[in-house]
Amino acid sequence: MKIKLMALVLVALLSGAYLALQPARVTHADAAASCTLEYFRADVAQGPNKGLSLLGKLKLDIDSNGGVTGALTPDGGGADIKVAGQVNGRAINLAFEVAQADQPTRYIFGVGSAWNDVKDCNSVLGGPFAGPDSGDLGDWLSCVRRGAKDDCARGG
Numbered sequence: 001m002k003i004k005l006m007a008l009v010l011v012a013l014l015s016g017a018y019l020a021l022q023p024a025r026v027t028h029a030d031a032a033a034s035c036t037l038e039y040f041r042a043d044v045a046q047g048p049n050k051g052l053s054l055l056g057k058l059k060l061d062i063d064s065n066g067g068v069t070g071a072l073t074p075d076g077g078g079a080d081i082k083v084a085g086q087v088n089g090r091a092i093n094l095a096f097e098v099a100q101a102d103q104p105t106r107y108i109f110g111v112g113s114a115w116n117d118v119k120d121c122n123s124v125l126g127g128p129f130a131g132p133d134s135g136d137l138g139d140w141l142s143c144v145r146r147g148a149k150d151d152c153a154r155g156g
């Protein structure tokens with residue numbers, strides 16, 4: 001009886017050790033998403049570019065790991081502004097590449113939160129940003145539908 005019990009305990013310990021040493025396996029990858037946010041606005045509140053506003057439509061392509069690429073299409077024409085970043089659930093980090101022919105490339109770096117998971121593409125999201133020049137600070141807001149007052153429509 002003692003030998004059977006010891007053999008059973010040994011088998012259990014070896015099985016546990018085997019399972020603990022196995023590499024983690026991902027059973028499925030998160031799905032990729034593509035979102036078009038009809039309303040995007042970023043306003044510089046302080047710094048050398050105080051009063052500068054970016055207004056347009058934001059297109060985000062989010063890969064299965066949360067990596068973001070996309071573009072901001074400014075209202076009233078003009079070249080698209082490239083966007084790159086990362087999303088993780090309701091958190092979002094974005095970098096906008098602001099290029100002008102007569103100046104070196106500058107960047108706006110924004111962080112934010114969304115009401116729903118960003119990949120659901122049905123949320124209001126926003127937060128603070130810095131740039132394009134040193135000392136520039138402001139905030140941004142984006143949502144799926146543009147409201148009548150050139151803001152976010154009720155409900156996202």
